[in-house]
Amino acid sequence: MTAAPVVCFVAARSGTGKTTLLEKVVEEMTARGYSVGTIKSDSHEMQMDREGKDTWRFTQAGAKATAIIGPGAYALIQKTPDKEDLETVAAMLKNVDIILVEGYKGADRPKIEVVRAEKGTDVVTDPRDLVAVVSDVGIFPDLPGTVPVFGLDDYHNVAELIVKTYLCSSQAGA
Numbered sequence: 001m002t003a004a005p006v007v008c009f010v011a012a013r014s015g016t017g018k019t020t021l022l023e024k025v026v027e028e029m030t031a032r033g034y035s036v037g038t039i040k041s042d043s044h045e046m047q048m049d050r051e052g053k054d055t056w057r058f059t060q061a062g063a064k065a066t067a068i069i070g071p072g073a074y075a076l077i078q079k080t081p082d083k084e085d086l087e088t089v090a091a092m093l094k095n096v097d098i099i100l101v102e103g104y105k106g107a108d109r110p111k112i113e114v115v116r117a118e119k120g121t122d123v124v125t126d127p128r129d130l131v132a133v134v135s136d137v138g139i140f141p142d143l144p145g146t147v148p149v150f151g152l153d154d155y156h157n158v159a160e161l162i163v164k165t166y167l168c169s170s171q172a173g174a
Contacts, residue, residue, distance in 0.1 A: 055075075
């Protein structure tokens, strides 16, 4: 397992606003001085390269792994027979205080579930893994009382919860 805490942002269905929420939380935490890593779960055939670029050409030629290294950054595309395990990929992220994941609702990790009324109002995360719910639905009577519910635009308080729960609370709001 990775040394950095890992928190998954999940939903029962796509189109709930996970990406937008996660983007805002990353911006908020970065503004507070935290180094944030992100992982995106993709159920389609992932493509990061742009057609015609050298790395794309190498991959198309059959390379099992292709890396590009530039000033200040590198990227690696690794072909795998199946979807890679979250823990394996999380362990590759270096120099981050926390890793925020979009997806992986089946992972044995803490989760923040996004619920949008037009997509359904059920919370599908096991209550033992549920850190918070972010939603435009006001009340969830079946949730344990200890699970906070935030509005879809309340990324400031979602970030604050993550900081207080998983990072050094003395840095909260720094």
